[in-house]
Amino acid sequence: MTRRIVLTGTPGTGKTTVSELVAERTGLDVVHLNDEIRDEKLYTERDAERDSLVADVEAIESWLGEWDGIVESHLSHLLDADEAVVLRCHPEELEARLRERGESEAKARENAESEALDVVLSEAVDRFGTEAVYEIDTTDRTPEAVADDVVAAIEGEMEPRAGAVNFIDYL
Numbered sequence: 001m002t003r004r005i006v007l008t009g010t011p012g013t014g015k016t017t018v019s020e021l022v023a024e025r026t027g028l029d030v031v032h033l034n035d036e037i038r039d040e041k042l043y044t045e046r047d048a049e050r051d052s053l054v055a056d057v058e059a060i061e062s063w064l065g066e067w068d069g070i071v072e073s074h075l076s077h078l079l080d081a082d083e084a085v086v087l088r089c090h091p092e093e094l095e096a097r098l099r100e101r102g103e104s105e106a107k108a109r110e111n112a113e114s115e116a117l118d119v120v121l122s123e124a125v126d127r128f129g130t131e132a133v134y135e136i137d138t139t140d141r142t143p144e145a146v147a148d149d150v151v152a153a154i155e156g157e158m159e160p161r162a163g164a165v166n167f168i169d170y171l
């Protein structure tokens, strides 16, 4: 298959977990972009205050070149691709997942608020349009069930969809 699919979503929505399941099921390659940004130094600077790296999108694009498969990261929708799959999670559950993973209360809360405000989804729709975005709610679902939906999206068995979830009650 000669296609690039970006798998995006707020941190904690399950991209890493689900991408491995999808790769196993479809045979597509997956790149965990955040690891590559760090290891291949695909960043412009370190943001000390946020303890994060500022991604260099141009450098990432040229590093990826013609690479096809699944690009997994909360920044992957900033890249060129054929389709964007956006994982969603109710902010309360997202916050719990992040706390369980050892994130600080402040970071978990910041990500939950960003999820409630549809930040990643809006950015993906702005870039790809509603015809190339698949929004998948992971709330109260297993990674396997979510992977089923992602495979359906990739294999053309699901209509594009965006804007179906509403998490504004969290705020």
Ligand SMILES: Nc1ncnc2c1ncn2[C@@H]1O[C@H](COP(=O)(O)OP(=O)(O)OP(=O)(O)O)[C@@H](O)[C@H]1O
Pocket (backbone or CB within 6 Å): 009, 010, 011, 012, 013, 014, 015, 016, 017, 018, 034, 073, 074, 097, 098, 101, 138, 141, 142, 143, 146
């Ligand atoms: N469907 C799910 N249901 C419950 N927990 C999940 C689900 N998917 C992932 N998790 C858990 O949530 C946490 C975050 O998952 P994961 O690391 O895959 O998210 P991510 O979106 O890749 O995050 P990041 O952007 O920070 O890499 C992990 O502890 C994982 O086990």
